[in-house]
Amino acid sequence: MSAKTIFEKGRAGRRTEYVTPPSAPPPALSQLPASALRAKPPALPELTEGEVVRHYTGLSRKNWAVDVGFYPLGSCTMKYNARLAEQVAAWPEFFAAHPLRPGGGAQGLLRVMYETERMLSQLCGLSRFTLQPAAGAQGELCGMLLVAAYHADRGDPRKTVIVPDSAHGTNPATAALAGFKVLTCPSSEQGTVDLDALRKLVSDDLAGIMLTNPNTLGLFERDIQEVCRIVHDAGGLVYYDGANFNALVGRFRPGDMGFDVVHLNLHKTFGTPHGGGGPGAGPVGVVEKLEPYLPVPLVTEGPEGFRFEEERPKTIGRMNAFAGSVLIALRAYVYMRLLGTAGLRDVSGSAVLAANYLKERLSTVYQPSHPGRCMHEFVLSAERQKDELGVRALDIAKRLIDLGFHPPTMYFPLTVPEALMIEPTETESIETLDAFIDAMLQIEREARESPDLLHDAPHHAPVGRLDEVAAVKNLNVRWTPDSTGEGAG
Amino acid sequence: MNIRDDLKYTSTHEWLKQGADGATVGISDFAQSELTDIVFVELPEIGRQLDPGEEICALESVKAVAYVYAPVAGAIAAVNEKLRKQPELINQDPYGDGWIVRITPDESGKTADLLEAAAYKQTLETAG
Numbered sequence: 099m100s101a102k103t104i105f106e107k108g109r110a111g112r113r114t115e116y117v118t119p120p121s122a123p124p125p126a127l128s129q130l131p132a133s134a135l136r137a138k139p140p141a142l143p144e145l146t147e148g149e150v151v152r153h154y155t156g157l158s159r160k161n162w163a164v165d166v167g168f169y170p171l172g173s174c175t176m177k178y179n180a181r182l183a184e185q186v187a188a189w190p191e192f193f194a195a196h197p198l199r200p201g202g203g204a205q206g207l208l209r210v211m212y213e214t215e216r217m218l219s220q221l222c223g224l225s226r227f228t229l230q231p232a233a234g235a236q237g238e239l240c241g242m243l244l245v246a247a248y249h250a251d252r253g254d255p256r257k258t259v260i261v262p263d264s265a266h267g268t269n270p271a272t273a274a275l276a277g278f279k280v281l282t283c284p285s286s287e288q289g290t291v292d293l294d295a296l297r298k299l300v301s302d303d304l305a306g307i308m309l310t311n312p313n314t315l316g317l318f319e320r321d322i323q324e325v326c327r328i329v330h331d332a333g334g335l336v337y338y339d340g341a342n343f344n345a346l347v348g349r350f351r352p353g354d355m356g357f358d359v360v361h362l363n364l365h366k367t368f369g370t371p372h373g374g375g376g377p378g379a380g381p382v383g384v385v386e387k388l389e390p391y392l393p394v395p396l397v398t399e400g401p402e403g404f405r406f407e408e409e410r411p412k413t414i415g416r417m418n419a420f421a422g423s424v425l426i427a428l429r430a431y432v433y434m435r436l437l438g439t440a441g442l443r444d445v446s447g448s449a450v451l452a453a454n455y456l457k458e459r460l461s462t463v464y465q466p467s468h469p470g471r472c473m474h475e476f477v478l479s480a481e482r483q484k485d486e487l488g489v490r491a492l493d494i495a496k497r498l499i500d501l502g503f504h505p506p507t508m509y510f511p512l513t514v515p516e517a518l519m520i521e522p523t524e525t526e527s528i529e530t531l532d533a534f535i536d537a538m539l540q541i542e543r544e545a546r547e548s549p550d551l552l553h554d555a556p557h558h559a560p561v562g563r564l565d566e567v568a569a570v571k572n573l574n575v576r577w578t579p580d581s582t583g584e585g586a587g
Numbered sequence: 588m589n590i591r592d593d594l595k596y597t598s599t600h601e602w603l604k605q606g607a608d609g610a611t612v613g614i615s616d617f618a619q620s621e622l623t624d625i626v627f628v629e630l631p632e633i634g635r636q637l638d639p640g641e642e643i644c645a646l647e648s649v650k651a652v653a654y655v656y657a658p659v660a661g662a663i664a665a666v667n668e669k670l671r672k673q674p675e676l677i678n679q680d681p682y683g684d685g686w687i688v689r690i691t692p693d694e695s696g697k698t699a700d701l702l703e704a705a706a707y708k709q710t711l712e713t714a715g
Contacts, residue, residue, distance in 0.1 A: 509650060566649040567624040567675075 101560070103577055104153050108145035115147065141579065160560040162504050164372070168530050172475045172507035172519025173266070173314060175344045175366035175449075180436060183369070183429035192428055197420040208404035211397045211424065214431040215381075221434075221442070222360050223353025224383035228392045230422040234341065235268045237361030237380025238308070240393060242276035243414045244359055244384060245306045245335050247391040251412060256305035256334070262291055264315060264511045269308045269339060278305055285513060289315045289468045291325055300328060306335035311355065312342050314511040314519070316453065316472040326356025335359060335388075343367045344449050344523065345474035348442030358385045364423075367445075368430035379423040379430070393417045448524035449474040452531060456522055459535045463542040467514045475521035477514050484516050489545040489552050491516040496563065497544065497555035501537040588711070589616040591682055595658070596707035597699050602682060603658040605692075610659050612643070613686045617711055619678045622648040628670040628677070631688065635663045639699040643688055646677065655687055660697040665689040 127135065145153070162169070169176035187193065195204040215227045231237040242259070249256045259273040260281050270280040281299050286292040290313060307329050311319045319325065326336045338357040344367045346352075352360045364370045364379040372378070384392065394413045395406035406421065437445065450473050457466060457476040467477040480491040495505035495518065507519040522531060544551050556562060594602040600618035604611045619625070627647040637643060637657040646653050666688050669676060677685035702710070 512651065567626060570626040570649060 104143045104145070104150075105141075105577055105579075107153060108143045108149055110144055112144040112146050112149075114145060114150060167502060167504065168522075168526060168534055169504040170506045170520045170522050170534065171504065172316075172477070172510070172521040173341050173366075174372065174507070175341075175363070175474075175521060175523055176372065176504075177344075177369050177523040178525035179369050179371050179429075180433060182436060183432040186432050187425045187428050192425060197424075205403050207424065207428070208397050208406070210428050210431050211421070212399055212404050214427050214434070215397060217431070217434050218362060218381055219383060221347060221351065222362070222383050223351030224357075224360060225386040226389045226392060226396070227381050227383040228396060228417070228422075229379065229381045229424070229427045230393050230417040231361065231380040231382055232418055232423060233365070233378030234339075234361060234363045234380045235272060236417060237363070237382050238268055238272040238337075238339065239276060240380070240382045240414075240417050241337050241359045241361050242272050242278065242306075242308075244382070244388050244391045245337065246276055246278070247412070247414050248335065248388055249305055251391070254333070256303050258301065258303050259305050260296065260299050260307040260329075262309065262313065264289070264313050264513050265308065265310065266314060266339065266341065266510075269310075273308065283307075285313075289313070289317050289513075290319050291321065293321055293324060293328070296325065296328060300332045300334070302333060304329065304332045304334040306337055306358075308337045308339060309357075310339040310342050311352075312345050312473040312475075314342075315467055315477050315514070316342075316345075316475040316519075316521075317468060318345075318473055322355045330356070341366060342474065344521075345446055347446045348439060348444075349446050353383075353385065359383070359388055364426055364430040369433045370426045370429040377423045377426060379426040381422075381427070395421060397421075445524050446474070449522075452522040452524060452526060453520070456520060456531060456535065460520075460538055463539060464518075467517070474523075475519060477511065478518045478520065479514050480516035480518060483542070483545050487545045487549055489549050491518050493549075493552040493555060494518065494538075494541050494545070497541050497552045498537060499556040500558050501540065503534055503537055588620070589682075590704050590708050590711075592704045594682065594704065595701040596704065597656065597658050597701060598710060599656045599699075601655060601658050603701065608689065609664050610661065610690045610692055611686050612655065612658060612688050612690060613681055614646070614655060614677065615707070616681050618653070619681045619685070622646065622653055623650050623678075624648055625674045625677045628674045628687070630666040630668075630670065631663050633663050633666065636693075637661060637663070637690065639697050646674075656699070657690065658699050658701060659690055659692045660695050661690040661692040663688055664691040 164176045164178065191204065192207055195207050211229055215229060218227045219225060231240045257279050258281055259278040260283050261269045261273065262283050262285060264285050273280050283299055284292050284295050309319065311322055313319060329336050335358040336356055338352040338360040340360055340362040343362055347367055360383045361380050364381065365372050370379065390410065390412040391414050393416055394408050394410050397404055398407045453472055453474050453476055457472050460478060464478040464480065465482055467479055480494055483489045491508045495508050498505045509517055510519055511517060541552065594604055596602050596615060600615045602613050602615050625646050625648045629645045631644045637660060639657055639660050641657045643655045643657050646655060667686050670687065679685065
């Protein structure tokens, strides 16, 4: 690998004022504990400001981002992040607000949090939301801890949770972490929950079921009300994994379908930044009977304004050091206010339309996992290409990088062989969708005519195929002075 | 695809070799090639009692996590300690050095549905 770390650049003696010195003088060394004092200065790189800027700008140019191009990662909802939300989040009144500020925090920010909570409750048909969880998986954990708290409080600590076989891995992992035993429910031929199989798994030890709707295949669970009824009749609760809420927002409310507890991903459905631009945020909403267990603090409105409510005797406790990803909730607030109810309906409508357009065109050469209409995402199988041409989903994905597209989610859900899960979202133009279709059709032709082009792809990217086994077995993410040389782990 | 004739198989792709020292269990060549490079094996505790079809342990590859299921009822007598540092032995030599556990069958004699090599090969051809 030719890329150099910053430690391999620069020259002894070079200095930069790039990092502004602190405005307050540092404490005298005599005030620090002896164990904290260094024997010699740290081996920091020595570069000029220009060298630092070039290094990081160069790294940023190697990245793919939703601001660079199409990013059809199934279930991630990589929609455009509105610049207005970024601008508002940068206002010093919000940005510089300190959570420990006397008087309970800034009224403006608390009001935003309160109104965000109200809007999410309305969109989901639920009673109350917590904005605390730091992202989807922590939202799931919060939700399952609420389920556990509910049953424990009723003196009936049930131990099993049902998860469909198409579920995202975080679901059973979360249930296990929350102390439950996980039972897998098979899918029917149609790809949705098999009601007969579900009935056999239900018992009086059932704490609940975790469902995504539409499911990970992009299919709407048509029997959702029956599923909820079966679980409720057995005394269990129904949890909604909101990863796919982009298909339903503004049109269907999980509360109306029978869900008791829901997590949403602000970084998916509500257009806040993903990953490195994040953090994420996974607010959790509940029906009234689960409200007492919600984590603290909750933002409440009182005669003296908005405040953090900490005293809730049955709370499961804190999910987060402060109040969660507050500036992310702010961005989601701007997004919802910008679009309004009608705009949010357009979001789900356009998201489903875009996915069906791609599915229709791509199904001419790739095998869809299920026939008929999908919702906001769909799954293709490259099994035929693998069996007949020796070209796998991985090869197709890597070749898409050469053609200027981020690959879709691959090898998920596990129920579809050689899966490619595609979610365009509602913020792509028809030109972009058509260009993606053309690229996928080109790759299919290349699979037939010159498969080696695909096996060695990508050819035009900063890195080629990585040694994933070595990455797992010999992972090294920390530079040390003696780790330079051959590809730094 | 190497399917050894002297072993029994299950529909979940384990192989079984009955011997004086017990029932040695591993996964078939087909299974290891589907999983691709195995990077971690979570070996079970010695002495654990298993019913036929019960999960023995998990195998992790870069692609997926797969489970090994007990072909016979009994207790775990031994585990292949080499797999802790060298999980790739399962890929390299699935029937030999890549053995996973040895079970002492209990008196019940209960087993999962065991297939002869030819029948197992047949299931691989028809699955499709």
